[in-house]
Amino acid sequence: MKAHFQTDQGQVRTHNEDSGGVFFNRTGQLLAIVADGMGGHQAGDVASQMTISFVGDRWEQTDCFDSSEETEAWLSDILQETNQELLDHARENEACAGMGTTVVATVCTADFVAVSHVGDSRCYKLDMDGFTQITEDHSLVNELVRSGQISKDDAEHHPRKNVLLKALGTDDEIAADTQTIKWEIDSKLLLCSDGLTNKLADDELSSFLKKDQDIETICSDMIELANDRGGEDNISLIIVHHDTAREEGEA
Template sequence: MKGYFQTDPGKVRSHNEDSGGVFYNQTGQMLAVIADGMGGHQAGDVASRLATSFMQERWEKTDAFSLPDSAESWLRTSLHEMNVVVLDYSRTHEECAGMGTTVVAVICTETFFSVAHIGDSRCYILNDKGFRQITTDHSLVNELVKTGQISKEDAEEHPRKNVLLKAVGTEQNITADVQTAQWNSDNRLLLCSDGLTDKIKDDELSTILNKPTDIAAICNEMVELANARGGEDNISIIVVHHRAAAEEGDG
């Protein structure tokens, strides 16, 4: 299994409020994290970095996860505690008042992966059934789509499409959505901030992710395309490529 993280400030913003990374625990299992911060005067940077570093430090102290229940429990507890850390920091640092961050995190074992998220940073899977979004955006426009008030096409151009209904560090009690799925023999996961999905449609993401090239090149192509289309937001991507153990030496 391989994972690659890439982040880019984009073409407009002077700083990058995204954070993330691919981390390993004491038994070599992978945790992939993307956080998209928000808040005035670079407070978004602080929120996303706090979220990512909290997950990294906690993950690197863990041993192997062999059951989905234990992986899901770890994710729920970690995101709950992360929320407390970010919220407390914003309350004790005036310049960070009101900050928050999205987060999407995936535990990757050899047999299954467990996904947790808060906000609108996404996780997609590419497998033998095609390409689909695993997570459900905690956003105003997604609720409007779900209730039939607007179409998916309308949502892409909606003036309030970036309004979140949930974010880490914005209220005392935040519940993450958590789920688990089994790997097939040759799967790819895509984690990303909305700086990518605001610029590239799902069918285009699927085409790029399907290319028989290394995952670093895939991430770079996605970043370049989002920037070519304006790059108004920060762009962060993780691609995870899972293959059966017998295939891992094939490059």
């Protein structure tokens, strides 16, 4: 199983509020996570970096996960714990008041992927059945689409497109959406912040993932295109390629 994380400040922002990483637990199981921070005085980067560090460190201390149920429970619990860490930090540090972050995290085993997210950072899957968006944005515009008030095309240009309904670090209780999906050999996952999805359409994302290139090159090419189209936001992504049946040491 291969994975690669890449992030870019973009063409407009003065600093990068995105964070992410790929981590392995004691038995070699993989966690991929992307966070897109928000908040004044650079507090967004504090929120996203704290999230990645906290979740990654905890993952590295775990042992093998055999069932989807225990994996989903771990993800849901760790994001609630992370939420509390962010709230406590903001209350103790005035410069971080109001900070928050989106997050999308996947635990990838040989047979299944557990996905958990809060906000509008996304997870997609490419397999024999095609290209699918796994997560549903926790955003005002997505709720308007789901309720039939606007179309998907309208959503792309809606003036309140960036309004989130959920984020880590903004409420005492946060309910992450968590699910498990199956995957097979040669499937790929894409985790990304909205700096990528605001610039590349789904069919373009799919075309990139289908390329017979190493995942590092694909990540770089996707970021380059997003920047060529304006790069107004930070751009972050992880590609996970299920290229082997089972990692050494994985149960």
